[in-house]
Structures are given as structure tokens and as C-alpha cells.
């Protein structure tokens with residue numbers, strides 16, 4: 001083991017016992033070093049606070065607690081009842097939710113539970129196409145959602161890159177789905193929740209919002225909240241919300257029982273109680289006034305990054321961003337997503353390839369690159385650093401064959417990371 005790896009820096013935990021398993025320990029330390037020294041621009045990733053990390057390493061992991069507070073199928077759950085209730089109360093306050101289930105293990109299981117709560121297999125659902133920015137669990141044919149339910153799909157307008165609400169309405173009226181899904185994993189504009197609800201009201205459909213990407217921005221009041229409008233809303237807790245890996249479901253009180261039953265016993269067994277504790281910590285952090293500043297800075301950083309790319313001749317799908325992410329269309333630079341992702345990885349910048357609407361290329365090597373600013377903003381980077389990052393990325397992409405230049409950039413990226421360490425408090 002090299003000297004570099006002697007102490008983890010992103011929290012005060014000592015890991016004295018884990019160090020005895022040298023095989024695991026070395027890998028963990030290498031990953032920590034990578035995270036410290038590289039720039040994270042994957043829109044769905046973030047750095048949790050030390051308190052969230054510590055909550056995940058508590059003895060709450062030892063417990064089985066199928067059921068809900070006061071109604072468990074195992075004894076000894078008095079403290080688990082308290083932590084789950086605390087997480088629920090904080091989430092309710094954060095999102096103005098009538099009812100919250102904090103047990104979903106992650107985003108796709110949460111969405112599976114939502115479908116189970118409201119639909120029968122074979123029912124018709126309307127969702128955003130994957131290559132237009134949707135998510136696998138919004139009806140793609142290779143996913144359980146597309147296999148179990150009869151999904152019809154809407155897309156974005158070819159010219160504007162915006163969700164075409166006229167098309168949503170036209171398809172909804174023609175197809176009469178039982179549920180309309182709004183939400184995305186690669187879309188950079190605000191969603192008109194009210195318009196979705198109005199369309200659903202015309203045909204008596206349920207409304208389901210998947211806010212996994214933007215939950216932190218919504219919690220901070222920087223993006224409009226669908227929770228008071230929609231029937232049911234799911235979110236992961238680990239993206240802009242900066243909590244542990246996991247998810248929650250929020251719904252109107254009248255749907256509480258069916259949502260809870262779908263999560264357990266419908267979809268899942270025992271909840272991960274240590275993660276529930278970490279969710280409670282993250283919600284507590286998001287309720288603090290400084291989280292609003294964080295969310296505002298994420299958006300400002302994303303806008304700056306998008307502008308810097310456009311200034312350098314790249315196209316951004318929809319021409320900019322209102323949230324934490326953007327999809328860069330690389331066609332004008334004669335590049336494709338996988339290639340760009342690999343070049344940037346060489347200089348220590350993590351990104352994720354992405355489809356663009358109506359992508360002529362296959363999903364494994366699509367035409368776009370998705371970038372997001374939640375993680376760099378957690379490090380304290382601001383507009384000045386976004387300009388630097390855009391510069392480093394552009395030089396790397398335009399000089400992919402120049403190994404010396406790439407090495408130079410890798411050093412610059414590392415220096416930038418050293419100036420903005422991952423917060424330890």
C-alpha cells in the first residue's frame with residue numbers, strides 16, 4: 001500500500017477494522033483517491049456529507065423491520081420506528097407531501113412500486129421516450145416497465161428540444177392511458193406540471209412524477225414542486241438531494257395505503273434501516289437555509305458550463321439549461337459520446353454518454369454527452385471554475401491524439417481538485 005493511501009479524507013471515520021481486510025481496503029482507498037483527484041460531472045452523482053456517510057455505517061444495518069412503524073413483523077423495532085418516522089416527517093416538510101414512504105431501495109424499485117400501486121399488468125401508461133431524455137423505467141421495452149405495462153411514449157420537439165405538450169395531449173386523448181408519467185434522466189428544462197395534470201384530468205388518468213434528478217433543486221425551492229399537484233411522485237435520494245443511495249415515494253393521503261402495500265409486501269422485504277437513517281440526515285441537511293444557496297449555485301454553474309460549451313461551438317440540446325444538467329450534441333465536432341467520455345476520462349473528468357433526441361447512433365455509442373454540476377458545486381466550485389473546466393474539456397476533445405497535452409490537462413484537473421477538496425465537515 002502506498003503512503004498516499006494512509007488516511008481517508010472525506011470524513012473522520014477511522015476504518016481501523018476495515019483496514020485489516022487489505023484487499024477491500026486498498027480498493028476503497030483507491031476509489032477515494034480517484035474521487036478526490038478527479039472532476040465529477042456525471043449529472044446523477046454527488047458527494048454525501050460525512051454525517052450521511054456515518055449514518056450508513058451504523059448498527060441500524062443489523063435490523064429486520066418488515067412493515068411500518070407500530071406494525072412490524074419482527075420484534076425489537078422501537079428505535080427503527082423512530083428513525084423511519086423522523087425521516088418521513090422531514091421528507092413531508094421538505095416536499096410538502098401528504099404521505100411519504102421512505103423504504104424504496106432505489107429509483108427503479110420505487111417506480112416499480114408506484115406502477116404496482118396504481119396499475120394492473122397490461123394497463124396503458126404514457127411516458128417520455130428514453131432517447132428523448134426519459135428513463136428505462138418509464139416504459140422502455142427492455143425494462144420491466146415496458147414488459148409488464150402497455151407504454152405509449154411522447155417525445156421532445158425536434159426543433160426546440162422541449163417536451164411537446166401538444167403532442168402529450170394529442171397522444172393522451174387518443175390513447176387514454178391510465179397513468180401519465182412526467183420526469184426524466186436527461187432533460188434540462190422545467191416541466192409544466194400543471195399542464196400535465198390538466199391533460200390527465202381530461203381523461204381521468206393518474207399523474208406520476210419521477211423527480212429523481214431534480215429533487216434537491218425542488219426541495220430548495222429553485223424548481224417548481226409537483227408534489228402538491230401530482231397524485232404520486234418518486235425520487236432517488238442520492239442525486240441533487242445529496243443523500244444516500246435510495247429512494248422515496250410521496251403521494252396524496254388517499255393513495256397512502258396502496259402505495260405502502262405496493263412497497264411492502266408488494267415489492268420489497270426488509271427496508272435498509274441504516275439507509276433510512278442516512279435519508280433522515282440528508283433531509284435535515286436539505287432543510288437548512290444553506291442548501292438553498294447550494295441548489296442555486298448548481299443551476300448557475302450548469303448555465304455557465306452550457307454557455308461556455310456553446311461559445312466553443314458545441315450544440316446543447318434545447319439550447320441551454322434550467323436545472324443541473326445538459327446534453328451536449330457532439331455531432332458538430334465530429335465526435336460521439338463514448339469516444340468523448342473516454343477522452344475525458346483520460347484527463348480525470350467523469351461524464352456519461354447520452355442519446356440525443358432521435359439519435360441516429362445506438363445507445364452504447366450515442367451522439368451526446370450528459371454533464372451535470374451537483375458534485376462540482378458540492379466541492380465549492382463556481383462560475384470561474386466552470387469556465388476552466390469547459391476549457392480543459394474542449395482542449396482534450398480537440399486534441400484527443402496528443403497524449404502529452406492530455407497529461408498536462410490531467411495535472412491541471414488534479415490541481416483544480418486540490419484547490420476544491422471534497423468537504424470533510
Ligand code: DSN
Pocket residue numbers: 043044107135185
Ligand atoms: N443512472 C441514473 C442516471 O444517471 O440518470 C438514472 O437511473
